[in-house]
Amino acid sequence: MKNMIRKLASAFCASIMLFTVSAPSVMAEDEEKFPSGIKQSEFEYEMTRLPNISEPNISDKNDSFDYTESGAVGVFRGDEILYTNYYGATDRANNKAVDSDSVFEWGSISKTLIWVSVMQLKEQGKIDLDRDVREYLPEGFFQHLSYDEPITMMNLMNHTAGWQESTYPIFATDKNELKPLGEALQDIEPAQAYPVGEVTAYSNYGAAVAGYIVECISGMSFADYVHKNIFEPLKMEHTSIAADRSDNRYVADKRSEMHSYQNYFYNCIDLGIIDKYCPIYPCGAATGTLSDLMTYAQALADKDAPLFQHKETQDEMFSGTLFYGDSDIPMWAHGFVITEYNVRTYGHSGATVSCQTNMAIDPESGIGVVAMVNEPDGNELLSKPFELVFGNLSPDKYGNADGNxxxxxxxxxxxxxxxxxxxxxxxxxxxxxxxxxxxxxxxxxxxxxxxxxxxxxxxxxxxxxxxxxxxxxxxxxxxxxxxxxxENFYLVKLMLLAMYMLTGIGGIYVLLISIKLKNHKRKAALAGSRMMTAGSAASLVSLIAILAVFVFFNNNDGLTDVQLTSLGIIQIICLAVCAVAFVSAVVNTMKAGDKKRILYIFSGVSNAICICAILYYQMYRFWNI
Structure with missing residues (x-):
C-alpha cells in the first residue's frame, strides 16, 4: 500500500509541474508526450526534484554518509534514447561515481532471457509449450514431485508448477563451488506443495529449470545459447550471464569494484562489495551496463522483432497467459510481468543480495524505461521514473464496478x-x-x-x-x-506459535530454578521433577533451533543439508523428550494431591504446546523440502 501512496504522490507532483513557470522547456508546444500525459521536459524536471539526489558525499569515516540514491535510469522511444542519467556512486570512499561504464546485476530480469530463448526454440518447432517438460529433461530429473499431473513449459512461465520456495541457498560465496546447471538444480529441488496449474507461486527454481531445458534442447550451455542468440545479435558487449561471470572479463572486473549501499535513517551505509554467485544462474545472474539493458529492452519493444525470425512470435510472447480471476485482464505473458499503469506494460523487476532493477516497455508506443541500482533494498529510482512515464492506473480504465x-x-x-x-x-x-x-x-x-x-x-x-x-x-x-x-483459524495458529515461544522462554526460568536447588543440595520435592526439567529444557532447545533456522535463512538465504539434518534431528529429540515429559506429567497429576497437581498440569500443558507446535509447523521435517 505504501507503493500506492507513492504513486499518488508522484502523480500529484507531476500535475503541479504542468503549471510551474520555473521549467521553461515545459512550454514547448510541439513536444511529444509520454503515455502518462506529461512531456519529456516535464519528466526531466521532475527527476531533478527527487529528494535524495546529489553528488557522492564522502565522509571521514568512509562507512556512513548522508543518504543519496545510487543507480542509473534510462528512457527510450523506439531506437531513440530520450533520457539517461547516473546517480550516486559505486565506491563512495574512493569517489567513484556511477557512470555509463558501471555494471549492475539484473536479478530476475535475467528470467526474460529464458523466455525469449524458449520462444525462439518454439518458433523453430523444437519445443511445445503444452507438453510435459519431463520429455525434454533427463529421466528421473525430479525427485520430490507430489502430483502426477504434467508440468508444462506454460506452467513454468506462469509460475504455476506447484513448487514452494527452496529451503536451500540459491547463492554461493565461492565460485569454485559452482556445479553444472543440471546438478545445481537437483541439489536444491524444493517440495511440490501445490497442485499443478492451480496456485501461482513465483519460483526461481521453476524458471531455472526452463533455462536447463534450453540447454537440453539446444545442446549448448544456457550461457552460450544466450550469447549466440541474444547478446551477440544485439551487440551487447558489456553483459554477462554465466554464474561466475567468466563469459565477460569486462563485467567481471567492473563488478568486483562495485560497492552496495543501504539507506539507514537517511544515512548511507556502505555494505562493501557483496559478490555472490547464483548456481541456478538462468534465473538471476545476468550483469551488465545500463546501455546494454536498454538495448535489450529496445529489441523487445521493436515491432520488427529482431530477436525472432517472425514478428508473430514476439506478438505471441506478449499475449496473456495468466489472468486476474476469469477475466481477460492478463498479469503474465509467457514469463513477462504485465503491469497496468495508464497503459499496459510488459517487463520484469529483479533483486539480488546487492542490486535491484526494473524494466518495463509499452509495445504500442515503443517507449520503455529501465532502472538499475546498487542498493539491495532498492530506492525511488525503481518506481518514480516508471510512474512519470507510464502514469497511474485509472479506476475507470476497465469500466464501472459491477456493484460487487x-x-x-x-x-x-x-x-x-x-x-x-x-x-x-x-x-x-x-x-x-x-x-x-x-x-x-x-x-x-x-x-x-x-x-x-x-x-x-x-x-x-x-x-x-x-x-x-x-x-x-x-x-x-x-x-x-x-x-x-x-487461512482458516489463523489467529488460533498464531496463538499456538506465541505460546510455544513463551514456553521456550519459560524453560530458562525452570532450568535456573533447578540449578539453584541443585547447588543448595535440596532434594527434589516432586516425583518426576527431573522429567519436568527435561521437558522445559527441550522446549528451550527447540526454540533455539527454530531461531537458528531464521538466522541461517537471513544470512545465507537458505540452509545446507548438514544444517537441515542437524536441526531436524534436534527437533525430533525435543519432540520425544516433551512427549515423555507430557506422559510423566499426566501420570503424576492423577497421583498428586491438590496442591501439587497444579504444577503437573502446568508441565503437561507446556509440553503439549511444544509438541503441537513442532508437529503443526513441521519443525522436525528436513527431508523432501
Missing part, C-alpha cells in the same frame, strides 16, 4: 513461501489481513480493483487483484508474484 463492493475478511498467507518443512513458520509471519486492503470493487469475472484517493488532491488511483477458489475450497487473492490464500 466488499471488504475482505480473514487473513491471507503468501503461497510463495515454505508450506512444508521447518521454515513453515515464516509464512505465518507474512500474513495479510484482508480488511487492511480496504474496500474492493468487482469489475467482472473474478477481477477486482482497490481504489485509493489521494489526501493531497483527491485524485484516485487503482490496483488490480484477482480472486479465485482452490480445489480445497479456500479463497485466494491473485497477484503476479503469488497468490494469497485465506
Amino acid at each position: 463492493k466488499s471488504e475482505l475478511n480473514g487473513y491471507y498467507l503468501p503461497q510463495r513461501s515454505l508450506k512444508e518443512g521447518m521454515g513453515k513458520i515464516n509464512r505465518y509471519l507474512q500474513a495479510v489481513k484482508g480488511s487492511n486492503l480496504g474496500e474492493v470493487e468487482g469489475i467482472g469475472n473474478g477481477a477486482y480493483r482497490i481504489v485509493q484517493k489521494s489526501q493531497m488532491d483527491g485524485e484516485e488511483s487503482a490496483m488490480l487483484i484477482g480472486k479465485k477458489r482452490y480445489s480445497d475450497g479456500k479463497t485466494a487473492l491473485s497477484l503476479p508474484s503469488c497468490d494469497y490464500a485465506e
Whole structure:
C-alpha cells in the first residue's frame, strides 16, 4: 500500500509541474508526450526534484554518509534514447561515481532471457509449450514431485508448477563451488506443495529449470545459447550471464569494484562489495551496463522483432497467459510481468543480495524505461521514473464496478513461501489481513480493483487483484508474484506459535530454578521433577533451533543439508523428550494431591504446546523440502 501512496504522490507532483513557470522547456508546444500525459521536459524536471539526489558525499569515516540514491535510469522511444542519467556512486570512499561504464546485476530480469530463448526454440518447432517438460529433461530429473499431473513449459512461465520456495541457498560465496546447471538444480529441488496449474507461486527454481531445458534442447550451455542468440545479435558487449561471470572479463572486473549501499535513517551505509554467485544462474545472474539493458529492452519493444525470425512470435510472447480471476485482464505473458499503469506494460523487476532493477516497455508506443541500482533494498529510482512515464492506473480504465463492493475478511498467507518443512513458520509471519486492503470493487469475472484517493488532491488511483477458489475450497487473492490464500483459524495458529515461544522462554526460568536447588543440595520435592526439567529444557532447545533456522535463512538465504539434518534431528529429540515429559506429567497429576497437581498440569500443558507446535509447523521435517 505504501507503493500506492507513492504513486499518488508522484502523480500529484507531476500535475503541479504542468503549471510551474520555473521549467521553461515545459512550454514547448510541439513536444511529444509520454503515455502518462506529461512531456519529456516535464519528466526531466521532475527527476531533478527527487529528494535524495546529489553528488557522492564522502565522509571521514568512509562507512556512513548522508543518504543519496545510487543507480542509473534510462528512457527510450523506439531506437531513440530520450533520457539517461547516473546517480550516486559505486565506491563512495574512493569517489567513484556511477557512470555509463558501471555494471549492475539484473536479478530476475535475467528470467526474460529464458523466455525469449524458449520462444525462439518454439518458433523453430523444437519445443511445445503444452507438453510435459519431463520429455525434454533427463529421466528421473525430479525427485520430490507430489502430483502426477504434467508440468508444462506454460506452467513454468506462469509460475504455476506447484513448487514452494527452496529451503536451500540459491547463492554461493565461492565460485569454485559452482556445479553444472543440471546438478545445481537437483541439489536444491524444493517440495511440490501445490497442485499443478492451480496456485501461482513465483519460483526461481521453476524458471531455472526452463533455462536447463534450453540447454537440453539446444545442446549448448544456457550461457552460450544466450550469447549466440541474444547478446551477440544485439551487440551487447558489456553483459554477462554465466554464474561466475567468466563469459565477460569486462563485467567481471567492473563488478568486483562495485560497492552496495543501504539507506539507514537517511544515512548511507556502505555494505562493501557483496559478490555472490547464483548456481541456478538462468534465473538471476545476468550483469551488465545500463546501455546494454536498454538495448535489450529496445529489441523487445521493436515491432520488427529482431530477436525472432517472425514478428508473430514476439506478438505471441506478449499475449496473456495468466489472468486476474476469469477475466481477460492478463498479469503474465509467457514469463513477462504485465503491469497496468495508464497503459499496459510488459517487463520484469529483479533483486539480488546487492542490486535491484526494473524494466518495463509499452509495445504500442515503443517507449520503455529501465532502472538499475546498487542498493539491495532498492530506492525511488525503481518506481518514480516508471510512474512519470507510464502514469497511474485509472479506476475507470476497465469500466464501472459491477456493484460487487466488499471488504475482505480473514487473513491471507503468501503461497510463495515454505508450506512444508521447518521454515513453515515464516509464512505465518507474512500474513495479510484482508480488511487492511480496504474496500474492493468487482469489475467482472473474478477481477477486482482497490481504489485509493489521494489526501493531497483527491485524485484516485487503482490496483488490480484477482480472486479465485482452490480445489480445497479456500479463497485466494491473485497477484503476479503469488497468490494469497485465506487461512482458516489463523489467529488460533498464531496463538499456538506465541505460546510455544513463551514456553521456550519459560524453560530458562525452570532450568535456573533447578540449578539453584541443585547447588543448595535440596532434594527434589516432586516425583518426576527431573522429567519436568527435561521437558522445559527441550522446549528451550527447540526454540533455539527454530531461531537458528531464521538466522541461517537471513544470512545465507537458505540452509545446507548438514544444517537441515542437524536441526531436524534436534527437533525430533525435543519432540520425544516433551512427549515423555507430557506422559510423566499426566501420570503424576492423577497421583498428586491438590496442591501439587497444579504444577503437573502446568508441565503437561507446556509440553503439549511444544509438541503441537513442532508437529503443526513441521519443525522436525528436513527431508523432501
